[in-house]
Amino acid sequence: MSGARPGRLRAHGARVLVYLLLVAGAVLALLPLVWMVSASLMPTGAANSYPPRLLPSHPTLVHYREIFTRLAMGRFVLNSAIIAGTVTAVSLLVNSMAGYAFAKLRFRGRDRLFRWLTLGLVVPVQVAMLPLFLMFKEMGLINTYWGVIIPSLASIFGIFLIRQYAIDIPEDLLDAARIDGAGEFRIYWSVVVPVIVPILATLAIWTFLTTWNDFMWPLIVLSDQSKFTLPVALASLSGEHILDTELMMAGSVVTVLPVLIVFLALQRYYVQGIMAGSVKG
């Protein structure tokens, strides 16, 4: 037996252990979601059986038909899409302009203002919700899309993320455009934006996912069922349909699927942006 043998054996054993743990973790991470999809395809009552089944014996789409007809879930999908889409588009412009200005354009009080803004990251949003509700009631924004949208249009986190990225833009690039006689907005639009596209993509995905998944503020603002976003509708339906397991799972799939697709399609930009942002922060 050579001397290297036990060491190699141990390294081999360690590798097997690492893979075992990785696979076990992956199973645990996906199991709730797999069960959600599977239960949504089971005939009524089949998800409440002992022993629990992991796969449907007779898959059916009947619950999906029901949530889109009787429960009119299409309306909630539309509401969520309108709100998340608007917030994403507008906030991207608002936050990137501010983030770029904080990073690259000098003006008096800039750094002090930015420090005050970052202090706001520690303040829980729930504190603002009570007066905001009263304010929006006066403005007639309660039970409207705008009531949900407006408070999310500017985000301190978003400004922070853009600033961190834009701070590395070479000064020469901006000066060259200035010498060419370009105005500041023109420079932002045709020089800065193309350079910061990767972080814009990260922020866009982040904003879309957060807004789509947001619960507490839409729950407070929206009172009319026809205006509900998916999470608010789902929480409200789960009250009366708690026993209809398969139906609720179909509703959960419809709620989660769009964000999952967005994430899986664009994860390259998303994951890299989050990792880059954290290292510098």
Added chain:
Amino acid sequence: MTFEAERSRAARLFILPAVALIALFFLLPVLAAFLLSFTDFDIYAIGNLANARIVGLHNYTALFANPVFWTAVKNTFYFALVGGPLTVIVSLGAALLVNARAVRFKGLFRTIYFVPFVTTLVAVAIVWRYLYHPQYGLLNYMLGWFGLGPVDWLGDPRWAMPAIILLAVWKNFGYNMLIFIAGLQSVPEELYEAARIDGAGAVRQFRNVTLPMLAPTFFFVGVVTMIGYFQLFAEPYVMTQGGPLKATTSLVLFMYTEGFRWWRMGNAAAIAFVLLLIILAWTLVQLRLERRRA
């Protein structure tokens, strides 16, 4: 106009929309909430502002005399102090596994672990409510393999909070894992080589190189996770409605019920400020610990 002056004018225009939105719809309401907490603003005041009176510290003294408030404080700390560290440890474990040398399919595992984080909290909270079903739930079934249970997860006041913590760990560890992976990848390889030359094994390399180098990452992850966890709301709202026996009533859920179900806005504003102070104090403690270390 000079270049400098035009640039600073442009800068002000660039930050104006963001700063105005934040001032109007965040800063101003936070200040208003502070004032609100010193009034008896209730449903009659919503109808007519003249019905609101200044009551000084009455909301706070009433709150401190209310046992439900202390239950909510206790539950919130239970969730944050147990769930927070647990999430961070699981995240670090996942990051170390995914980042381990000679592991293939790193990207695939990273993606799978991150998936729970992007899902909709309300939807997965409903899913977990069924997984926790005492009779038909998958979790009790699996515990049965080891001769454990059945546990009435959401119906037993002792188990309801652990059940919510378990869901939160599952939902959130993927985000922190990404941050830890980024931190791990920024540790210079030479440090490990030097440690190996000194004869350090895997455990000592982890203790003497990895952990110290990850300290700033721990700080970032810790602060972000704890701030988020002190704001526990949707999980108990959807899964337990704060029960059983108020075992999962968090500060934010208590604030929501007081403010938006019973319209006791003054009371609710006082709760919100207690929450703000807790988060502020906790973050300052973490900041001080980090400064002392660095």
